[in-house]
Amino acid sequence: MAMQTGRTDFRVLICDCEGTSPINQSSIEKAAGLKPEFCGTQLCRQQLGEVQSRLRNDSPLLIGCTQEAPLFLETAGDDKFGGDLRFVNIREKAGWSRDGTAAGAKMGALIAEAMLDVPGPHAVPVQSGGVVMVLGASDPALGAARRLGQRMDVTLLLESGASVSAPHTADVPIFCGTGVRAQGHLGAFKVEIEGFAAMTPSARREIAFEAAAAGTTRSDCDIILDLRGGTPVFNAPDKRDGYFNPDPGDPAAVANALFDIVELVGEFEKPRYVEYDETICAHGRNGIVGCTRCQDICPAGAITPDGDKVAIDPQICAGCGGCAGVCPTGAVSYAMPRNDALLQRMRTLLQSFAAGGGKHPVLLFHDGDFGDEMIATMARYYDGLPANMLPVAVNALGQCSLDILLAARVYGAGKSLLLASSRDAEELVGLEEAISLSNEIVAALGYHDGQVELILEADPEAANARLWAAVRDVAVGPKTAAFEPTAEKRTALNLALTALHRVAPEPRDEIPLPKGAPFGTVEIDVDGCTLCLACTNACPTKALRDTPDYPRLSFVETACVQCGLCASTCPEKVIKLRPRLLFTGAVRNTRVIKEEEPFDCIRCGTPFATKSMIETVTEKMTAHSMFPNSQALRRLQMCADCRIIDMAETDTDPMAAGNRPIPRTTDDYLSGRITDDPEDDGNQ
Numbered sequence: 025m026a027m028q029t030g031r032t033d034f035r036v037l038i039c040d041c042e043g044t045s046p047i048n049q050s051s052i053e054k055a056a057g058l059k060p061e062f063c064g065t066q067l068c069r070q071q072l073g074e075v076q077s078r079l080r081n082d083s084p085l086l087i088g089c090t091q092e093a094p095l096f097l098e099t100a101g102d103d104k105f106g107g108d109l110r111f112v113n114i115r116e117k118a119g120w121s122r123d124g125t126a127a128g129a130k131m132g133a134l135i136a137e138a139m140l141d142v143p144g145p146h147a148v149p150v151q152s153g154g155v156v157m158v159l160g161a162s163d164p165a166l167g168a169a170r171r172l173g174q175r176m177d178v179t180l181l182l183e184s185g186a187s188v189s190a191p192h193t194a195d196v197p198i199f200c201g202t203g204v205r206a207q208g209h210l211g212a213f214k215v216e217i218e219g220f221a222a223m224t225p226s227a228r229r230e231i232a233f234e235a236a237a238a239g240t241t242r243s244d245c246d247i248i249l250d251l252r253g254g255t256p257v258f259n260a261p262d263k264r265d266g267y268f269n270p271d272p273g274d275p276a277a278v279a280n281a282l283f284d285i286v287e288l289v290g291e292f293e294k295p296r297y298v299e300y301d302e303t304i305c306a307h308g309r310n311g312i313v314g315c316t317r318c319q320d321i322c323p324a325g326a327i328t329p330d331g332d333k334v335a336i337d338p339q340i341c342a343g344c345g346g347c348a349g350v351c352p353t354g355a356v357s358y359a360m361p362r363n364d365a366l367l368q369r370m371r372t373l374l375q376s377f378a379a380g381g382g383k384h385p386v387l388l389f390h391d392g393d394f395g396d397e398m399i400a401t402m403a404r405y406y407d408g409l410p411a412n413m414l415p416v417a418v419n420a421l422g423q424c425s426l427d428i429l430l431a432a433r434v435y436g437a438g439k440s441l442l443l444a445s446s447r448d449a450e451e452l453v454g455l456e457e458a459i460s461l462s463n464e465i466v467a468a469l470g471y472h473d474g475q476v477e478l479i480l481e482a483d484p485e486a487a488n489a490r491l492w493a494a495v496r497d498v499a500v501g502p503k504t505a506a507f508e509p510t511a512e513k514r515t516a517l518n519l520a521l522t523a524l525h526r527v528a529p530e531p532r533d534e535i536p537l538p539k540g541a542p543f544g545t546v547e548i549d550v551d552g553c554t555l556c557l558a559c560t561n562a563c564p565t566k567a568l569r570d571t572p573d574y575p576r577l578s579f580v581e582t583a584c585v586q587c588g589l590c591a592s593t594c595p596e597k598v599i600k601l602r603p604r605l606l607f608t609g610a611v612r613n614t615r616v617i618k619e620e621e622p623f624d625c626i627r628c629g630t631p632f633a634t635k636s637m638i639e640t641v642t643e644k645m646t647a648h649s650m651f652p653n654s655q656a657l658r659r660l661q662m663c664a665d666c667r668i669i670d671m672a673e674t675d676t677d678p679m680a681a682g683n684r685p686i687p688r689t690t691d692d693y694l695s696g697r698i699t700d701d702p703e704d705d706g707n708q
Contacts, residue, residue: 032057032058032139033083033084034058034083034084034085034086034108034110034139035061035078035081035083035084035085035086036056036058036060036061036086036087036088036135037060037061037062037063037064037067037074037075037078037085037086037087037088038052038060038062038063038064038087038088038114038131038135039063039064039065039066039067039068039071039087039088039089040063040064040065040119041065041066041089041115041119042065042066043065044115044119044120045114045115045118045119045120045124046119046124046125046127046128047063047119047128047131048125048127048128048129048131049063049128050128051128051129051131051132051380051381052128052129052131052132052135052380053132054129054132054379054380054381055128055129055130055131055132055133055135055136055376055377055379055380055381055382056132056133056135056136056139056376056380057136057376057379060088060135061078062074067087067089067092068089068091068092068095068096072095072099075087075096075099076099076103079099079100079103079105079109080103080105081107082105082106082107083107084107084108084109084110084139085105085107085108085109085110086110086111086112086135086138086139087109087110087111087112088111088112088113088114088115088131088135089111089113089114089115090111090112090113090115091115093111096109096111097109110138110139111138112134112135112137112138113134114131114134114135115403116399116400116403116404116408117130117134117399117403117409117415118130118131118134118409118411119131120403120404120408121403121407121408121409121410121411122407122408122410123408123409123410123411123412124408124411126411127411128380128381129376129377129378129379129380129381129382129411130377130380130382130411130412130413130414132376132377132379132380133372133373133374133376133377133380133382133414134373134414134415136372136373136376137369137372137373137376140365140368140369140372142361142365142368142369143361143362143365144295144360144361145295145296145297145359145360145361146295146296146359147293147294147295147296148293148294148295148296148338148339149291149292149293150209150210150211150265150291150292150293150294150339151211151290151291151292152210152211152246152247152266152288152289152290152292153177153211153246153289154175154176154177154246154247154288154289155176155177155179155244155245155246155247156169156172156176156177156178156179156245156246156247156248156249156285157178157179157181157213157215157243157245157247157248157249158172158178158179158180158181158248158249158251159181159182159183159204159248159249159250159251159252159257160180160181160182160183160186160188160251160252160272161182161183161186161188161251161252161253161254161272162186162187162188162251162253162272163188163189164251164272164273164275164278165180165182165188165251165252165272166180166188166189166191166198168249168251168278168281168282169196169198169249170191170195170196171282172249172282172285172286173195173196175286176285176286176289178196178197179196179197179198179199179243179245180196180197180198180199181199181200181201181204181215181217182198182199182200182201182231183200183201183202183252184200184201184202184219184221184233184236186200186231187230188230188231189229189230189231190227190228190229190230190231190232191231194223194225197222198222198223198231199217199220199221199222199223199233200219200220200221200223200233200236201217201218201219201220201221201236201241202218202219202236203217203218203219204216204217204218204257205257206248206257206258206267209264209265209266209337209339209340210246210247210265210266210267210288210292210339211246211266211339212244212246212339213244213245213246213247213248213266213267214242214243214244215242215243215244215245215248216240216241216242217240217241217242217243218240218241219236219237220236220237220241221233221234221235221236221237222234246266246288247266247267247268247285247288248266248267248268249268249281249282249285250267250268250269251270251272251278252272253271253272253273256269257269258324258325259323259324259325260323260324260325260342260451263323263324263342263344264324264340264342265294265339265340265342266288268281268284268285294338294339295343295359295360296338296341296359297338297341297342297343297345297358297359297360297419298336298338298341298343298345298347298348298356298357298358298359299356299357299359300334300336300355300356300357301354301355301357302333302334302355303355304353304354304355304564304565305332305333305334305353305355305356305564306352306353306355306564306565306585306587306589307329307332307333307334308329308331308332308333308589309332309561309562309563309564309589309593310332310561310562310593311332312562312589312592312593313329313592314562314564314587314588314589314592315352315585315587315588315589317347317350317351317352317454318334318336318346318347318350318351318356319334321346321347321349321350321453321454322344322346322347323342323344323346323451324340324341324342324344325340326338326340326341326342327347336356343360343419343420344420344422344451345358345418345419345420345421345422345423345424346422346451346452346453346454346455347422348422348423348425349422349423349424349425349454349455349458350425350454350457350458351425351513352542352585352586352587353513353514353564353565353585353587354512354513354514357511357513358419358420358423360419361419362511363423363425363427363428363509363510363511363513363516364509364510364511365509366416366418366423366428367428367431367435367509367510367516368509369416370387370416370428370431370432370435370437371435371506371509373385373387373414373416374387374414374435374436374437375435375436375506377412377414378436382411382412383412384412384438384495384498384499384500385412385413385414385436385437385438385500386410386412386413386414386437386438386439386440386441386494386495386498387413387414387416387432387437387439387440387441388409388413388414388415388416388441388442388443388491389416389418389421389424389440389441389442389443390415390416390417390418390421390442390443390444391417391418391419391420391421391444392417392418392419394443394444394445394448395415395417395443395444396417398443398481398484398487399415401484402484402487402488402491405484405485406484406485406488407488407492409491410491410492410495412495412498413441413491413495421442421444421452421455422451422452422454422455424442424455424458425458425513426458426461426462426517426542427513427516427517427520429458429459429462429476430462430465430466430517430520430521430524431507431516431520432474432476433466433471433473433474433504433520433524434504434505434506434507434519434520434523434524435506436500436503436506437474437500438473438474438498438499438500438501439473439474439475439476439477439494439495439498440474440475440476440477441476441477441478441479441491441494442455442459442476442477442478442479443479443481443487443491444478444479444480445480445481445482446480446481446482447482448480449480452478452480455478456478457540459476459477459478461537461538461541462476463475463476464535464537464538465521465524465535465605466524468530468532468535469524469525469528469529469530469531469532469535470528470529470530470531471501471524471528471529472499472501472529473498473499473500473501474501474524477494479491479494501529502527502528502529503527504523504524504526504527505523505526506523507519507520507523514565514583514585517542518582521605521607522607525607531607532607533606533607533608534604534605534606534607534608535604535605535607536603536604537603537604537605538603539603540586540603541586541603542585542586543584543585543586543603543604543605543606544581544584544586544601544602544603544604545579545581545584545601545602545604545606546567546568546579546584546590546591546599546600546601546602547599547600547601547602548577548598548599548600548617548618549596549598550617550618552596552598553577553596553598553617553618553636554596554634554636554637554640555575555576555577555618555619555620555634555636555637556595556596556637557570557575557577558593558594558595559577559589559590559593559594559599560577561593562589562590562592562593563589563590564585564587564589565583565584565585566580566583567579567580567581567583567584567585568590569614571619574619574622575619575620575621575622575633575634575637576616576618576619577616577617577618577619578614578615578616578617579614579615579617580612580613580614580615581606581610581611581612581615582611582612586601586603588601620634620635620636621634621635622634623635623637623638623661625661625662625663625666626658626661626662627662627663627666627669627670628662628663628665628666630663630666632663632664638660638661641660642657642660642661645657645660655670655674658670659671
């Protein structure tokens, strides 16, 4: 019986593209879990009527072609189609391949994946009034500013000393400056300029400027076009919406930037790529900094410290996904798509592929821009993708965190590949760390499959050769029990690790891990610990725990992310981190590290601290000026209430004002009980 995966209410139309993309309907039906309504050979031309007839019904429709999607969408608009219309690429990703005749199961898996409902991210509003600042140092900057000025509000800012021909018409304001700094995003840039000066109107040949203003001049704009040709204003300039930094010596690049800029006027929406849960963030506690991985990895500078948490600016965030990939707790999670949706897509692809008769599957993660273009180029000019290579399109490879990579093996992938441009190598440091850790764990458990490889190639021919070489001798080892996709990163990690360990060829109770790994234990010098429990208040995941009304320190290893906040917070400095993976039941059990009988108040008998803590504090305070005698030191052995009472009862109370004198009255003088003598206290 065909396996039902995802939705089954879709009507599916597929096409062999004039016989160039072989179709195996039987394998497709088994893998997709449904029978395509129609298999054509030229749906976009001679058989367009088959599409039109189905557009008269608003039931969901899936067409196995992406090249002609604009035509089908136009046809759907003409026919007033109101249903769910989707497209899936089974040609470049499957049929156009050296293995095209064996790609039926793969086509069915791609169709099954396309029928899944994947929720999109929340939107962030963006508004731009079309105010442009052009930065430059030569004539191309003036030309670009004047062209933009015909449609937008433009200001040209030249570098001091720039040699630029004076315009015969002052159609754009021109200024100069010695230094430029900027911050912000599309619709809200703030620019700071040193040595700001306006152009003199009498300039005859080259532009000249008046005397520079003292101090810093500030200006706001919506868009920045940087044609200086030097160091960009922002790090990762290609990731800052509204900032354009083309080579001023490349007229085509400058023209493309101008085309893009004139479209950036009005109200827009951009995706909120990541979600942030500050309650489980391990950045800091009580002013002590712990984890900074997301800040360190962000190329756009969208993440900044905000007290004991971090702030993520959704307007600056470019969606590279690195922060979510390296976050040990899952406080930062990717939303395009969410991890549970990505896991569901992976599981659907692999299970559908197996249901269609596919063997030895390999997952190929790629982004939607560079990756799609490379796959299309390899399909058209080289060997295409192997029949057992299942492409998984993601918005950014950085979102492929450790839980995703391990889950790929759990769901049945013999290998996982990630295709990226060699130009992006510096931005994939976090991904490479996740790949290294995943491979180390899988190898330590004795698996000869499930390895992950990052393929950095900008040349499609070289990428084609590496992809085909990577699938040689791929075999899937012991089958693991698949777990339900979940959006919680730590839960997904624990489920994947448990599944891998259960059927591991070489099961081990413990795997040592490198420093920085998000798993491990803490080693505490019990003799030096005073059970102050400061570490429990600092621990963001509650791996370290206290017990109400009893001096006890406990630890749950599966919750520990090795952020180091406990070690930094500990006043006695008796805590050390030890990264490792523990597979025994003890990893989930609450382990008591230290406990003591409570110390009872010497005055009222109420338990309020531990014996070791009182002894340590008493020893440290012995020479302190606030505790000059044994009576003062004894107060350290009293509870908070009794200390106050004891201080009020002693003569050395620094707040005491002496005995209150008895009030004198007129009757006292008339009766003779007191006299006018100032020494007479009235007690005779």
